[in-house]
Amino acid sequence: MCLDDPSVPKISKDEIIPSWDNSMGIDAVLFEDNYLANSEGNKLPSVKSYRKNQTKLAKISQRKNTKEKGSKARRKLAKREARKHQQIARARKDHAYKMAHSLVHSDKKVFFVENLNLQGLRKRNKTKKDHQGNYLPNGQSAKSGLNKSWSDASFGQFFDIFSYIAEKAGAVVKKVNPAYTSQLLPHRDEFVFTDCSIRKYWDEIEKIWVDRDISASINLKRVGLELFPTINRRSGKIVKSQTNSTAKEVLAVLKRIPEAYALSLDERR
Incomplete structure (x- = not known):
């Protein structure tokens, strides 16, 4: 017994094209x-x-x-x-x-x-x-x-x-491949989270705290959108980067986190 009716149209789901939004x-x-x-x-x-x-x-x-x-x-x-x-x-x-x-x-x-x-x-x-x-x-x-x-x-x-x-x-x-996503700043090509004990980083240029886990999640998004830098596995150096194309959007996310504007260690002293 065949339950396949050729007269019934087959509806395929529209392919979702990922974007930043x-x-x-x-x-x-x-x-x-x-x-x-x-x-x-x-x-x-x-x-x-x-x-x-x-x-x-x-x-x-x-x-x-x-x-x-x-x-x-x-x-x-x-x-x-x-x-x-x-x-x-x-x-x-x-x-x-x-x-x-x-x-x-x-x-x-x-x-x-x-x-x-x-x-x-x-x-x-x-x-x-x-x-x-x-x-x-x-x-x-x-x-x-x-x-x-x-x-x-x-x-x-x-x-x-x-x-x-x-x-x-x-x-x-x-x-997606999580390689280097937890180490690299999402808005600048700089390795700062080089050890698991570093949970947040004070960005002296932007004057904000960058959380390690939030940073990693943004980088995972960049990997999925093919916007993450190409890194040489042997040397660990960045070969190709598109970080500047999303820096504005990334900083907008980082700056709306309440803990981002906590005083730096130097300012507390």
Whole structure:
């Protein structure tokens, strides 16, 4: 049986051509209480459902492990532990839907997000040994906490939900290469965020603070619009740049952020 009727016209969706006005860049933050940053100068909060419940979950698990296997008390605590895991998963999914809807309601039609290797980000560090074969510190202890944060954020689930919600609203989510987007100033070809500890930068020329995450989201938008500088991977030098073509629009975004005009360190002294 064939359900295809050739007499029914096939309607194809109009291709959305991204522009500066109808697009938005979105950066995955994972810093303090921030979850996402967008190229409109806004930050969206995180839920941290596992982090908020890990103490309660650990207590339930410890109590369960003290009970005899197969006992009624152990089964009761196992059910309680499962319910807590279910609450965490549901809170995380609910947060993802709320964030997706809030972004789609911005009336933008194209959303540029990072093409993240989430599995690689959660990968264990390689072991290090000295010449005698003794193990050396490899930073895995600190990495374990970061891995837990990546898992708790569940960006993979969020981007899947976001793509689904955006498609229903007639928008599109495009993944772009995030290389150098978190290091370069969006309005000037200058590498300033060279370390993860640098969260903001005082621009002495424009007299404004530039937030690292907002800067990255704007750069992701520039990558999607093919306006990001071409950078030589080996030398790290900029080969070709179109930064001046969007500098005015970028500065307009940066200057309307309330924290942009906070006093610089020199002025505070």
